[in-house]
Amino acid sequence: MSATTAAETAPPAPPPAAPAGLRKAARRKKMVPYWLLLPGILWLVIFFAAPLVYQASTSVQTGSLEEGFKVTWHFQTYWDALTEYYPQFLRSVMYAATATVLCLLLGYPLAYLIAFRAGRWRNLVMILVIAPFFTSFLIRTLAWKTILSDSGPVVGVLNSLHILDVTSQLGLTDGERLLATPLAVVCGLTYNFLPFMILPLYSSLERIDGRLHEAAGDLYAKPFTTFRKVTFPLSMPGVVAGTLLTFIPAAGDYINAELLGSTDQKMVGNVIQSQFLRVLDYPTAAALSFILMAAILAMVTVYIRRSGTEDLV
Amino acid sequence: MALTRWIRRNLVVFAGLGTLAYLILPNVVVLVFSFNKPNGRFNYEWQRFSTEAWADPCGVADLCGSLSLSLKIALWATIGATVLGTMIAFALARYRFRARPAVNSLIFLPMAMPEVVMAASLATLFLNMGVDFGFWTILIAHIMFCLSFVVTAVKARVMSMDPRLEQAAQDLYASPAQTFLRVTLPIAAPGIAAGALLSFALSFDDFIITNFNAGSTVTFPMFVWGSAQRGTPVQINVIGTAMFAIAVLCVLAGQLAGTRRKRS
Numbered sequence: 001m002s003a004t005t006a007a008e009t010a011p012p013a014p015p016p017a018a019p020a021g022l023r024k025a026a027r028r029k030k031m032v033p034y035w036l037l038l039p040g041i042l043w044l045v046i047f048f049a050a051p052l053v054y055q056a057s058t059s060v061q062t063g064s065l066e067e068g069f070k071v072t073w074h075f076q077t078y079w080d081a082l083t084e085y086y087p088q089f090l091r092s093v094m095y096a097a098t099a100t101v102l103c104l105l106l107g108y109p110l111a112y113l114i115a116f117r118a119g120r121w122r123n124l125v126m127i128l129v130i131a132p133f134f135t136s137f138l139i140r141t142l143a144w145k146t147i148l149s150d151s152g153p154v155v156g157v158l159n160s161l162h163i164l165d166v167t168s169q170l171g172l173t174d175g176e177r178l179l180a181t182p183l184a185v186v187c188g189l190t191y192n193f194l195p196f197m198i199l200p201l202y203s204s205l206e207r208i209d210g211r212l213h214e215a216a217g218d219l220y221a222k223p224f225t226t227f228r229k230v231t232f233p234l235s236m237p238g239v240v241a242g243t244l245l246t247f248i249p250a251a252g253d254y255i256n257a258e259l260l261g262s263t264d265q266k267m268v269g270n271v272i273q274s275q276f277l278r279v280l281d282y283p284t285a286a287a288l289s290f291i292l293m294a295a296i297l298a299m300v301t302v303y304i305r306r307s308g309t310e311d312l313v
Numbered sequence: 314m315a316l317t318r319w320i321r322r323n324l325v326v327f328a329g330l331g332t333l334a335y336l337i338l339p340n341v342v343v344l345v346f347s348f349n350k351p352n353g354r355f356n357y358e359w360q361r362f363s364t365e366a367w368a369d370p371c372g373v374a375d376l377c378g379s380l381s382l383s384l385k386i387a388l389w390a391t392i393g394a395t396v397l398g399t400m401i402a403f404a405l406a407r408y409r410f411r412a413r414p415a416v417n418s419l420i421f422l423p424m425a426m427p428e429v430v431m432a433a434s435l436a437t438l439f440l441n442m443g444v445d446f447g448f449w450t451i452l453i454a455h456i457m458f459c460l461s462f463v464v465t466a467v468k469a470r471v472m473s474m475d476p477r478l479e480q481a482a483q484d485l486y487a488s489p490a491q492t493f494l495r496v497t498l499p500i501a502a503p504g505i506a507a508g509a510l511l512s513f514a515l516s517f518d519d520f521i522i523t524n525f526n527a528g529s530t531v532t533f534p535m536f537v538w539g540s541a542q543r544g545t546p547v548q549i550n551v552i553g554t555a556m557f558a559i560a561v562l563c564v565l566a567g568q569l570a571g572t573r574r575k576r577s
Contacts, residue, residue: 035403054434133518
């Protein structure tokens, strides 16, 4: 934060008139930020913060759609939700964590390529990373149904190499199929959130002074040592931002599990969606989303503390 | 030996290009399958070449209606979020005040929250208030989640701005309004444009929050979602490909104009 204060950027003070007028002008100037904030912050308070409070009260209500819901401090809902849906919770965390690691492994080379090796192709590669965004992600996720289909080339090749035998032994796939397996869902999650990893990685890699690489080389560091001791530590802000931007939406996602998975791959997002929109059991949906929110906030806080990048927020 | 060394030196390039292929492959599939003539209701398996869908992109009931609704919502959400977000960004970048940390976390939280949580809680509020779900509830929700992204984009730009430029304008007897319109706003414009573009893209492509707050109103992503259950018309691929092509053309045109301006 620079030392830009109101005084520095403020217009020149009006010519000295009555002291009372001056004081009023000063008070008015003090109110300027609040007037600027008011409409937007009101919007967020009413439509973001207040709903969370509402959600909290809904989660301890009991009743039915016909008779209406009443707050009865029924904390049992939380316990019931956890005992009934803990497999979905675990699955969400595991799928999201796996997808995040895969995004990092896949995204880092591409971000590195754009930042240091693309040369005059840099803009083109950048466009190719961003452009797929403009086709609705639901359409692109449906395209994975074609790519991974049972009679498609991917399944054919993997089958002839007996790779699917190995993965189904590991429980990642099921028989000679890819669709409706954990692997397909994780593949979809990885694909959908990959740009959210690449862009922050790129922006922190791009800031690294190229001369640092030369210096490391001059000091007899091998290329991999240069990467491990210089490049990677300097790209940490991008790694942290990228993993957060990937993990958080992936943990709450229900689209990939719905389109690419079967009932055995349902994540907690699917449960919330069906409880809310189909079963109309609002207290359970509220309790589930509260647990999800708390779990993610806790994980994110610990992660940010650990990686020592609090200034990110 | 020389070959293995060359491969080893360019390993990162190959890995990066592999990732790029992974990112682009679905778009290629969407393009190819927009020329398909499927046998059943679902467009997942290649049958034979046909340009029928391209000749009649609106040939499916409700498809183009949902598309224009999505464009309308995205436009209004962009305007709303950009105006409100820019105001907040200026307040945060320019003034010191007591509520700053609270405001900062209120801006950060929506970006750090899974969409499904925001979606369900906002829908709970609307339900309890007895609000009818439809265009307005979608628009309210979209402005809400786009706001934070605009604030982040504009704030970064305004904070990196040299305050002496504005002082210079004032030394040259520019009124506060003139200073703002002719110095501050043009400098902040790229940040505002980035925030607006991001809002448009986020709003247009949003599914989860819309899913909870739309009622029976059908936006384009909702249409695609519904068709994944009922049967996917080839026209979906046509529109997906057309949007991709338009976006790429716009970016290329912008780049071309940029290099021209640099040269002249």
